[in-house]
Amino acid sequence: MLGKLARFIRSSTASPVMQDSLLTRIEVTVGNQIHTAPAFFDSLLPATKAALAYFERQVAALPGPLAMLPGPLFAHAGEISQAMGCSLAVKKSLEKFPADGEIHALLGMRRKPTAQNLADHTLHCLASSAEACREQICLAALDRLLGNFAEHLHKLQRSDRMQRMALEGDPSAAEAAEASPPPAELATVTPELMPENIVKGLQSWLAAPESYLRIDPPAAATDDAPALPLLHCSDRRQWLTCLVSFPAAEAAVALQNEKHNHRYILI
Numbered sequence: 602m603l604g605k606l607a608r609f610i611r612s613s614t615a616s617p618v619m620q621d622s623l624l625t626r627i628e629v630t631v632g633n634q635i636h637t638a639p640a641f642f643d644s645l646l647p648a649t650k651a652a653l654a655y656f657e658r659q660v661a662a663l664p665g666p667l668a669m670l671p672g673p674l675f676a677h678a679g680e681i682s683q684a685m686g687c688s689l690a691v692k693k694s695l696e697k698f699p700a701d702g703e704i705h706a707l708l709g710m711r712r713k714p715t716a717q718n719l720a721d722h723t724l725h726c727l728a729s730s731a732e733a734c735r736e737q738i739c740l741a742a743l744d745r746l747l748g749n750f751a752e753h754l755h756k757l758q759r760s761d762r763m764q765r766m767a768l769e770g771d772p773s774a775a776e777a778a779e780a781s782p783p784p785a786e787l788a789t790v791t792p793e794l795m796p797e798n799i800v801k802g803l804q805s806w807l808a809a810p811e812s813y814l815r816i817d818p819p820a821a822a823t824d825d826a827p828a829l830p831l832l833h834c835s836d837r838r839q840w841l842t843c844l845v846s847f848p849a850a851e852a853a854v855a856l857q858n859e860k861h862n863h864r865y866i867l868i
Contacts, residue, residue, distance in 0.1 A: 623649045630747040631803065633754055638796035645800060645807075652746070652810040656739035659816045662830055663738075665844030666705050666731045669795065674710070674843075676718040684708070684722035685852045686859025688860040690866075694727040695856065698849045705734040706847075709832065709840030711868045723864040729842055741868040742814040745835050749813075750806050754799065760793050814868065816842070836867035 624646055628636045635641060667674065669681050685691050690706070697745060698704055706727045710719040728734035792798060813835060819828035828840040856862075 608741065609755065621646060623653070624811055626744070627803070628745060630744065631751045631754070631799070633794065634796050635797055635799050636796075638800045640797060640800045642797070644804060646805045650665070650805040652807040653739055653743055653811045656742045656814055657735070659814055660735045660738050662816050662818070663707070663735070663842055663844050664829070665708075666734075667708075667843055668844040669708075669786075669847045670847050674708070674719065674845075675722065680718075680722060681847075682851075682855045683859060684724060684855075684864075685847065686855035686857075687862060687864040688724040689862050689864065690723075690725045692726055692856060692862040693850050695849065695852055698727070698729065700849055700853065702729065702849045703846055704849050704852060705729065705731045705794045706845055707734060707842060707866070708845040709842050710829070711838065711840060721864065723840075723866050725866040725868065726843075731846075734844055738814075738868060739855075742810070742834065744868060746806060746813045747803075747833075750803055754794065757794055832866075834866070840866060 624636070624642065627645060628647065669675065669684070671681070675681050675684070695704075704727050705822055706724040709721075709723045709725065711721045713720045726734050726737040728737055793802075815833040817833065819830050819832040829843055832840040832842040834840075
């Protein structure tokens with residue numbers, strides 16, 4: 602994928618628009634020769650920027666960054682350490698930050714009927730600043746949209762190949778087509794999967810960004826939970842959210858003490 606990205610950038614030096622990082626993101630993720638469609642540059646860039654602007658407006662509503670201290674978010678210091686040590690995002694990203702630095706992240710929590718306090722504290726989108734953290738959240742939502750669209754195209758391709766092979770009377774070939782994706786040179790060219798129609802399809806997906814990220818205003822605070830907005834995203838779970846900050850050194854200690862890194866938020 603990195604080689605493909607490099608080739609695309611090198612071949613696009615003639616036009617500043619072609620170097621736009623959003624269009625490069627689309628070409629790399631969606632593929633299927635989408636960049637060869639005449640409307641790729643003129644139509645998809647405004648549609649993608651509009652979707653990203655929607656994500657930015659939603660993410661701007663997240664409060665914080667708040668310090669991770671015992672209080673309304675955490676019942677005690679042990680919950681703070683567990684939140685850092687259990688989060689997969691901390692395990693994957695901590696080494697990118699200076700050991701004496703401050704980390705900003707999205708904190709997700711859930712209110713369970715059987716729990717007196719907020720539960721399942723989980724960190725995501727670690728960054729060196731609150732602004733960078735918000736940007737990561739927006740791009741994660743955009744990448745999820747693009748990735749799901751690419752998977753949608755793959756299913757259409759597989760279905761098309763199976764139908765054509767079935768019509769040719771080759772059931773075993775149809776089974777093989779279902780088991781593995783087609784090579785690039787054998788990609789179908791049915792109208793729905795032509796680059797110009799793929800652009801139109803992606804435009805319709807980009808026109809509904811709320812399907813991938815929406816943040817509801819805070820509900821009223823209760824005795825055991827503060828007023829926090831509710832995050833709706835690709836994760837079927839719904840998270841009470843805010844931005845937080847914490848020292849990288851504390852996260853490193855938490856990782857050493859917690860061996861089960863299993864908590865995550867699927868944006």
